[in-house]
Amino acid sequence: MSENIRFLPSGSTSMLVELDGLQEALNLLDSLRAQLPLGVRDLIPAARTIMVDYDPAIVSSDALVQLISNLDLSAQAARHGETFEIPVIYDGEDLRDVADHLGCTQTEVIRHHTEATFTVAFTGFAPGFAYMTSDDPIFNVPRRGTPRVRIPAGSVALAGRFGGVYPSDSPGGWQLIGRTPLKMWDLSRERAALLTPGDRVRFMDLERTGASKSPKPAKSLPKKRSPEKGGIRVIRADRPALYQDLGRGGCSGQGVSTSGAMDRESFRRANLAVGNVQTEGAIEIAFGCFELRADRPITVAVTGATCPLTIRTASGQQLRATHGEAIALDEGDELVLGFPDRGSRSYLALRGGFAVDPVLGSVSVDTLAKIGPDPITEGDFVIPAGRHAHAVGLGGPSPQLPDDKLPVTLDVILGPRVDWFTPNGVETFLEQEWVVTPESSRIGIRLAGARTIERIDDAELQSEATVLGAIQVPHSGQPVLFAADHPLTGGYPVIAVVAAHHLDLAGQLPIGARIRFKAAGGKDHIVGEISR
Template sequence: MRFLPVSLTTMLVELADLDETLALFASLRADPVQGVEDMVPAARTLMIRFRPEKLTPEELAGEIATRDLSTRIAPSGELVEIPVQYDGEDLRDVADLTGLSVEDVVRRHTESEFTVAFCGFAPGFGYLVGGDPTLQVPRRQTPRTRIPAGSVALAGAFSGVYPQASPGGWQIIGTTPEKMWDLSRDPPAILQPGYRVRFFDLKKKTAPTSRITTKTPVTQPPEVASGALTLKVLAAPMPALFQDLGRFGQTGQGVSSSGALDKSALRAANRVVGNPAGMPCLEITLGGFSFEVSGRAVMALTGAACPIGIRDAAGRTISAGTYQPISLEAGDIVTLGHPTRGMRSYLAMRGAFAVKPVLGSASTDTLAVVGPDPVTAGSVLTVNNDGLALTSVSLHESPAFDHPASGEVVTLDVILGPRSDWFTDKGIATLSDQLWQVTPQSNRVGIRLAGNVSLKRRDNSELPSEGTATGAIQVPHNGQPVLFLADHPLTGGYPVIGTVAEYHLDLAAQIPVNAQIHFRPVTAFADIQPVKARDRGRRPTKTVRKHP
């Protein structure tokens, strides 16, 4: 068992195999450690997010090291049967890799009974184990940029079904018409950890003998009082997104937290107008947004500073500033210019937007396609006018940091790990010695970076899927890193060389295209050493690498 640093609030426990991982996961769920907030099981690791004010990483490792990992988790009594059309693009390649005929591949796949070990990568994506070992094949050398929803695939010891179209490197052997993820169901995912799964060939069988039944929740749109305050969106060059502080407690279904990329700006916007700090705001990328308000209102704009123009019903135009309450009257048209620094602005309305939560949050997750629809020109948004505990407006808010501009260098502190030892010494040095340019292919999922020198790996073997954290610097085969932001996949199969410190995540979210990032490691990479119970009275000394 190894304990590896991920960030200031997250560690990765590496175990011998999947059985030990599931045993530890079950143990920590049955007998929780105070201060542990979330866990993400994977092939042979358990990623644990904790509260450092409650316990140190060393203390948490000490608690975990005493757990019994001999218990084996029995599959549940639930059986899901999935119809498959075995016509996948890689079916012939899988046959060649295994030395079987295509018919034998199909037969062995349909004769196997699988168990959902864990969920990750995407909402509703279950990692299935227990199939015929002959069907264990490597990922594709070159991942596809788009795999269709319903694709049935193999990779290593796992089988799985892509619940929605997404990039991926698994070997596709077929497709299913079954909808694996549907927010109209409760729960939305057909596959849950512990469920048994069998596949059947649609050419030979037309209907399953058994199926998990899911209840459809009765959902009602939020009630809107007559004469409620509304905003009619006139322009949105890039769709605006509803965001709050995030969606928590859904990792068991493969759903990450998402949420506002610059949480300090979202909180400030709400405080300016007197809302509770975590209420939904509109996250607006690169300005250009315009709307007309139907009645008297108070708004605030924070984050990236956009010029704010307000034209009243009589045609008069005034300007307003960010981080201050702005009074509006019926018929006022608000138009945002484009920021010269930063990327994302946050629009709050006093009373907060009336937006229906999805899985407990109003955040829009662009990768998982979970949450309210994007806001575009023609959208009509409603603002709550009662039932919310409002306070007085705030006149004392300001940005938490200086927003960067294109062409500037931004320094981000990094915690090395959990897979720094997969890279050469030169590769680790390159991470911090070289500036990394932000490319136009960046979005809420992650910032794609380009450097003159690629990061060199010491270990070129295939990494089993493991949990990833917001801020993770994942390095694919080409050696050009991707800095994960809030909509990143819950699990990933490329090594993470380090993770941006939590206190710099809001800053990372505001870095524009063509700016450059300097990664500054603030810790030396080393395994976390467990502290025994008798030693918990003293806290171990941490090694910190200092930089000028």
């Protein structure tokens, strides 16, 4: 049987492999996981695609294309995972509509749903959200015409050929048929997501059975320690500051993206300046206007957005401090960060690091997934960890920072879905100037332009993985540049991805910045398509 595989560029270090359908995508996923190619860092499956994230210093895209094109995808591998029984109260608002669409009664919908075995195919949309396929072919229902603004956590739902359970309150367009008291996402468990790819699920009618066998208890994580009294006091924070590091890799199976510092090079430079290892957690401060008071002699450094730095000594003197270099503070000294004149995010590193508990292996605060330590606000104390540090040094030349008075050019790699847009739409994307709007955040940088990006049609894209720097175009035609806390999957076409060497620059874009996109290699878009 002939299979069509398309290899679609998705930035500098990823490619989207598109297949005929879900089963082919899962077959490819199983084949790659059975013998993970050297240099492949992550595999993120979706409805008919696999996002392959790789290290180009170890393996080239050409080598991966050749390897994947030679795989035998005809055999369906057995998927391994745990089996869970999930109790459901079948009182969903859309149960009657689902029954009408399927041409049966509500009782028959419940019977089909409880007799079927569901298998988790992939995760995404939100942490702990599992896309499940059923062995009962009856389940194929459309999404709601108008999505709901809020769907309660625990809602059991159907859309297309997938079933799912909402792990948290969120908007959504799936058809609701019931609800479960079980938590799909719980950070107190060793595995926060109840369901991960390969797991099997049987739904139980709670009203009929009266009780249900719950999943076996997961090992709980140790409780977080209470904050110590005293420490370095934050005496001003116009906006909450966030602990960040280089992110939490290896959590895509639970529906969690990497997160981490928006400007990674500036983050590394801050740690180098105080003698820390480059991965030590630091504080990310958006738009300056932040002050702290030392309760002991400490050494800090500030990098990233260039904001005025002032030391107010305990004796009342005011001294200027140097951006990007180690700053020694005595007990009672205060460090003042003003509003930046270039860039948007500063990084404050402390020699020896901060005493803060990691969540899922990282201290990064993911603002979309609501994962990580609490934000830092005025009046909080941050505690030195006192870890071993090396000699302080310079972090090297300062990286490029945007200036809101001058347009910024970002190099992009067209694709993976540039063919969803008209030639005029692609020209609009590349030729006109875009402005960063106030609705921008660590999740996505929202852009506005005089002309909208024209699509070929209004077809609905099946959910597929997205990457840092992906530029998604919703129906409004105004693009959104996915930032550090972007969702793992998305349902709008991605016209291009910011090149790796400009991701940090994009992470420093302030509100009001004017930007243009420049296609790496010109406007030509090359799609590798192989018939087998």
